[in-house]
Amino acid sequence: MKKVQGMAAAVLAAGMLLASPVWAAEKPASVVQATGVGGGVRTVAPQGITEAQKLVLTAAQKQALEKVYHAVPELKELSVQDVADEGGKAWFVMLGNRTPGTDGGIQGAYAYLTFDTATGELLSYNFQNPAWASEKVPSPALAREKAAAFARQILGDKIKDYVQGDDMGFGGGGSADEKGNKIYWAEANVPYYRLVNGVPLMNNSGFRVGVDVFGHIINFYRQREEGIDQAKFPDPSRAVTREEAEKAFAGMLEMKLFYLEHQPFYGVFKPEKGETGPALVYAPASLAPIDALTGKPLAEFLPSLPKSQRITLQGEGRQLIARTPEEAAKLLTETFGLDLTGMQFHGASDVESFNDREIKQKSYTWSTIPQKGADGKPVLRQARYVHLITNASTGEVISYNLQDESGRGQKATVSREAAQNTAVQFLQKYLPAGPAELEMQVYPEVEERIPAWVDKSKLKDQERPLPVISFTFNQVHQGVPVMDRAFSVRVDALSGKIVGFHNGISGAPVPLPDNRNVVPAETAKAEFLKQHPLKLVYIWPEYFDQKAPSPYLVYIPAPGPDFYYVDAFTGKTVQPENK
Numbered sequence: 001m002k003k004v005q006g007m008a009a010a011v012l013a014a015g016m017l018l019a020s021p022v023w024a025a026e027k028p029a030s031v032v033q034a035t036g037v038g039g040g041v042r043t044v045a046p047q048g049i050t051e052a053q054k055l056v057l058t059a060a061q062k063q064a065l066e067k068v069y070h071a072v073p074e075l076k077e078l079s080v081q082d083v084a085d086e087g088g089k090a091w092f093v094m095l096g097n098r099t100p101g102t103d104g105g106i107q108g109a110y111a112y113l114t115f116d117t118a119t120g121e122l123l124s125y126n127f128q129n130p131a132w133a134s135e136k137v138p139s140p141a142l143a144r145e146k147a148a149a150f151a152r153q154i155l156g157d158k159i160k161d162y163v164q165g166d167d168m169g170f171g172g173g174g175s176a177d178e179k180g181n182k183i184y185w186a187e188a189n190v191p192y193y194r195l196v197n198g199v200p201l202m203n204n205s206g207f208r209v210g211v212d213v214f215g216h217i218i219n220f221y222r223q224r225e226e227g228i229d230q231a232k233f234p235d236p237s238r239a240v241t242r243e244e245a246e247k248a249f250a251g252m253l254e255m256k257l258f259y260l261e262h263q264p265f266y267g268v269f270k271p272e273k274g275e276t277g278p279a280l281v282y283a284p285a286s287l288a289p290i291d292a293l294t295g296k297p298l299a300e301f302l303p304s305l306p307k308s309q310r311i312t313l314q315g316e317g318r319q320l321i322a323r324t325p326e327e328a329a330k331l332l333t334e335t336f337g338l339d340l341t342g343m344q345f346h347g348a349s350d351v352e353s354f355n356d357r358e359i360k361q362k363s364y365t366w367s368t369i370p371q372k373g374a375d376g377k378p379v380l381r382q383a384r385y386v387h388l389i390t391n392a393s394t395g396e397v398i399s400y401n402l403q404d405e406s407g408r409g410q411k412a413t414v415s416r417e418a419a420q421n422t423a424v425q426f427l428q429k430y431l432p433a434g435p436a437e438l439e440m441q442v443y444p445e446v447e448e449r450i451p452a453w454v455d456k457s458k459l460k461d462q463e464r465p466l467p468v469i470s471f472t473f474n475q476v477h478q479g480v481p482v483m484d485r486a487f488s489v490r491v492d493a494l495s496g497k498i499v500g501f502h503n504g505i506s507g508a509p510v511p512l513p514d515n516r517n518v519v520p521a522e523t524a525k526a527e528f529l530k531q532h533p534l535k536l537v538y539i540w541p542e543y544f545d546q547k548a549p550s551p552y553l554v555y556i557p558a559p560g561p562d563f564y565y566v567d568a569f570t571g572k573t574v575q576p577e578n579k
Contacts, residue, residue, distance in 0.1 A: 071217065106181060144164065204223050300541070312438070384406075
């Protein structure tokens with residue numbers, strides 16, 4: 001589900017760190033893997049392509065490609081494998097070192113580039129070179145230096161219209177082939193934002209540059225910017241002072257105490273065994289931008305915060321086990337009440353979690369066979385997709401997800417209280433035997449989070465929200481939630497059935513430090529404010545293809561140090577060494 005985009009949403013998400021739902025069922029490992037924050041998608045070249053004809057670039061295409069060759073000389077070692085027009089507005093080229101008619105596999109080097117047809121400007125670029133594979137990320141200084149040099153070469157004089165952002169992202173991914181060969185990589189993504197009235201526009205503007213640990217430029221993605229009508233942007237001279245905004249922000253800010261079992265944890269990759277340890281941390285329970293014209297929190301981003309409460313359940317110690325496709329189908333039918341009639345089983349595949357490769361997984365998937373409408377296109381309105389992931393060794397269910405398209409846009413008929421009872425009763429069965437103290441987070445339905453300025457009648461079917469009520473349950477130690485020991489449950493608000501479950505607990509509990517001698521929350525708040533001074537920016541929220549009537553001028557907290565947290569015993573920011 002695509003929500004309101006941009007920095008404001010990112011800021012809000014950061015504030016909801018304590019309550020992030022962990023629905024996303026992990027996709028089966030394949031030759032296509034999504035990268036982390038801002039990384040786009042890496043795709044291994046199609047297998048066994050034959051050369052039907054010699055590919056010829058036009059003079060304009062050669063000129064556009066030559067500019068990128070100058071910035072990334074290694075691309076010259078590759079040959080043109082495919083060229084395609086993309087609707088007249090852009091064109092695409094694939095480069096590789098595969099010999100036509102052969103299977104290059106994941107050990108081949110491939111690059112994918114898209115250019116604007118009219119201007120020749122680079123729109124996107126991704127270079128997958130197995131010789132550059134690494135699970136380490138670059139230092140922030142190296143990433144920023146290399147990204148700046150690349151941006152200057154690609155944009156030329158236009159670089160003056162952009163500013164490098166503070167919010168660097170780190171991510172990674174991998175690819176695998178049928179022979180069991182695997183490649184992993186990690187990267188830093190350096191953002192650039194468009195300047196309007198000297199103020200950065202934090203969403204749907206600019207571009208991102210991906211840099212690996214060696215300083216190579218491995219991806220680039222440019223937002224398709226519309227014309228900037230400065231008349232729609234509030235005048236920065238009308239903004240309240242930063243001091244006024246900071247006072248309002250501090251009044252809203254609440255620091256919450258929680259445990260992490262494994263720190264440091266870099267991006268999507270867990271360090272080698274033995275390199276992590278527990279931490280007791282302070283973090284903001286909620287954040288919202290400050291409206292620079294009123295000096296108050298931006299109301300649009302406040303209602304979507306989850307509600308939390310402490311509960312104690314008596315675990316029954318039952319297990320969700322599926323070791324074979326037959327057991328998986330039986331579990332779905334008997335435990336989750338799922339009717340698999342008319343659904344096609346797509347097989348079981350051995351996969352591994354890219355953020356904890358010590359745990360091997362097995363993935364089972366089903367879907368309905370789409371019927372074709374009068375126009376010959378598949379009718380997806382009644383489609384259903386089922387995804388079940390288990391521990392390959394034990395058969396224990398890690399996650400289950402049902403996506404039923406027939407419910408999109410319908411009003412909930414199940415109350416939040418009834419859904420909560422269903423979620424709690426379900427979870428209680430599968431908790432370890434004995435009493436369990438949990439912190440439960442209840443998330444508003446997506447329908448409630450649609451901004452008031454959205455014309456719902458213009459939403460396409462696939463853009464309408466599914467009526468689902470979501471819950472997370474974190475284990476508690478000495479009254480403090482443990483963030484990496486959590487369960488998630490989703491309840492269909494039409495049928496009242498469980499349509500999502502995730503067991504986020506893997507491995508034995510880690511001994512956690514006593515939390516009786518921590519600094520006051522106010523001390524942690526002061527440290528957070530010190531590390532996150534407010535900055536003036538524009539945000540222009542979008543919901544799918546609809547934009548807010550005008551952009552907002554807001555103050556948001558600048559990102560702090562990378563891979564950091566506020567230590568609850570010292571009240572100081574800890575920035576582990578990036579290994």
